[in-house]
Structure formats: structure tokens, C-alpha cells
Amino acid sequence: MTTAAELRRALADSTTADGSMTDPAWRAAIETVPREVFLGDAFFRMNHGERGTVWEPVRRTDLDEADWLRLVYTNDTWVTQVDGVSATDASGPLYGTPTSSSTLPSLVVRMLEAAGIRDGERILEVGTGTGYSTAVLCHRLGEKNVVSIEYDPALAALAADRIHAAGYHPVLVTGDGLDGYEDEAETEYDRLLATCAVRTIPRSWIWQTRIGGTITCTLGGWMEAHGTVSLTVAEDGSAEGRFTGETISYMLARPHQRPPRSGFYRHPGQARTTAVDPGVLQDWTGRFVAQLAAPSAELMGVRGSVALVDVATGSQAWTEADGDGWTVHQHGPLKLWDQVEGAITAWRDAGAPDQSRFGMTVTADHIQTVWIGSSDGPAWRLPA
The missing domain is CATH 3.40.50.150 (Vaccinia Virus protein VP39)
Structure with a gap:
């Protein structure tokens, strides 16, 4: 049977090989710290159920020790708590939101x-x-x-x-x-x-x-x-x-988690065409820029389109395909898509850089802004 120590060395090898780890001091820590101690006797594995993502408990007692250790030392995140319920205490699969994990x-x-x-x-x-x-x-x-x-x-x-x-x-x-x-x-x-x-x-x-x-x-x-x-x-x-x-x-x-929100209804609102393909919100940096522009909005996928709902005001924006382009519907005091469209346009005008070109300033009086390129470039203020 492969020992935990051997699995730790293999994990360190793979983490070094993929470029995640370059400092030998961190390698020594990964080779030494027993991850199995911190996972306890159970964790959740993600699956798909009739109502969305379901979290199924995986228990140490249900596996051979070798299989358990192989899972422990897989370079993966294992969820250990869902909506405050630990995997050890779960009587069966759960729907809900992860609230703790072993990263x-x-x-x-x-x-x-x-x-x-x-x-x-x-x-x-x-x-x-x-x-x-x-x-x-x-x-x-x-x-x-x-x-x-x-x-x-x-x-x-x-x-x-x-x-x-x-x-x-x-x-x-x-x-x-x-x-x-x-x-x-x-x-x-x-x-x-x-x-x-x-x-x-x-x-x-x-x-x-x-x-x-x-x-x-x-x-x-x-x-x-x-x-x-x-x-x-x-x-x-x-x-x-x-x-x-x-x-x-x-x-x-x-x-900092969002407050509860009631169910979403797609209000017809005011409709217009948009030059910004909502698919850009699937891009790692594109979504980050959208979030900077509308920081109190939640993003949802709704039947092949995207929807934004502002948690504070109830304002909403949702998109639908329109021939070769897109139509956006906006309702409420905030024009959410206008905010997102303006930010995405500014990002693209700057060359659509990845996040390594972004910076952040927190002033002495605690005003916080995120910017592209330099502090006098395109910038967005964070919520107070």
C-alpha cells in the first residue's frame, strides 16, 4: 500500500511540476503536513441532482484506507461543510451552499x-x-x-x-x-x-x-x-x-455574503440592443470587470441568457438572443447593463488585459478603487 508520506511527496511533485510551487520551503511543508488529519472522517463530493448541485458525503469508513488516502491527496478541493452542516453529521446528500472546505x-x-x-x-x-x-x-x-x-x-x-x-x-x-x-x-x-x-x-x-x-x-x-x-x-x-x-x-x-433574495421574475422593462455579448461574463476577467461596475448585483443564468439582479434595489437586467446579436431588458432605478456595458467597453478599449494589469488603491480615508494600468486609468470605486 502507498503510504501517506509517499502520497505527500507525489503531491509536492505535481504541485511543483505545474508551476504552483517554486519555493522549496513550501515544498517541505506540503511533504510534511498530514492533510488526512484536517479532513477528518468525511467530506462532500459534488454531484448533480434534480434540483441542481447536490453534495454527497464520502465517509472514510466506506472506503479502503488506501482509497481514502488517494482521495485525500488528490489535488482537489473537498467541501467539508454545507450550510453549516458538516459532512460527518450529514445523514445523506444535501442541497445547499458550501460554507467550509479543504482547499x-x-x-x-x-x-x-x-x-x-x-x-x-x-x-x-x-x-x-x-x-x-x-x-x-x-x-x-x-x-x-x-x-x-x-x-x-x-x-x-x-x-x-x-x-x-x-x-x-x-x-x-x-x-x-x-x-x-x-x-x-x-x-x-x-x-x-x-x-x-x-x-x-x-x-x-x-x-x-x-x-x-x-x-x-x-x-x-x-x-x-x-x-x-x-x-x-x-x-x-x-x-x-x-x-x-x-x-x-x-x-x-x-x-460579506449577499442577503437573501426573493424569486426572480423577468420583467420586460425597457428593451434595447447591446453591442456587448453577454458571453463575456463567462470570461474570468470580464466577469470581474462587470462585478466592479455593478457591485451589489447578483449574476444568474436564465434559460440560455444572463440576468443581473441588484440585491439592494431590486433593479434587474436580462439578455436574450436577437438574430445575430442581443437584446437587453432593464428595469428598476439602476440601469445595470448600462453600467456593465460601459465597464466592459473601457476594459476592451484598454486592450482587454488580464488581471495582472489591474491594481488597487486604498486611500488614507479608506476610499477603495480598482484600476487598469495605473491609478489614473479606467477605475471603479468599491462599495463602502
């Missing part, structure tokens, strides 16, 4: 490398999750240099048990990671790293990161578009940086 190891490493972490630095990790990435950080930096905060008390307790079982004892905190964490001994971190997505950068993150330190996180939103950015904190309390271009996505921090 695929290559993505964990890509995020760590994007943060540019160096030996001896003090790290605040926002989003402990299963605790796997926390343990990887501990292996590289030493447990005394790692602080990790988790919003969900049940997840925090379980992660603490598993991190300790793996032999690491960092500072573990249960609370809202958007507030960061200030202890009595030291309040500034060299690096802040978020393993959840945020719609905007919390002010506390900038206050708690030292001058010249960095904040690395995924900027997300209600269209489920993402961009990974690394910001450097300046002496005046501002921060600026560029997007990495990495196609990394994380679950939104729970306080």
Missing part, C-alpha cells in the same frame, strides 16, 4: 507564494477553515509567528483539535476576521493573508499591518468573480498594490 493544496501554495512570505515573519491568517493552511504556515514560519482567526465557532474548535493533533500550537482565535486580531504583546503583522474572499478591504487589516507590510487576499463579490491582490501598507495609512493574475477563488467571508 486544493496547489491553490493554498499559490496564495502563499503570492503573499511573498519570508522566514521569520509574523502572519495573521484570516479564515482558519480546516486548519490545513495554518499548519503549513506553522511548518514554514514556526508556530509562534502564526495567528489564525476563524468566524465559525464549531469550525474553530475542530480546526484547533486537528492543528494540535498535527503537532502545531499557534495562536488560534474565534471571531470575525474582518476585525483582524490585536493582542497585548504586539499589534502589527508583517503579512496578513485571507483564505476567504472580501468585497472590500477592512480598515482594521491596514491598521494591523506594519508599514511596508502586505495584505494578500481575494477580492470577490456577488457575481462570484474573483481577483487576488497584494497591497503594501504606506506610512500614511493608505495601501496600494497589483493583482497577481492568479485564477484563485475563495468563499466570501460570511459578513
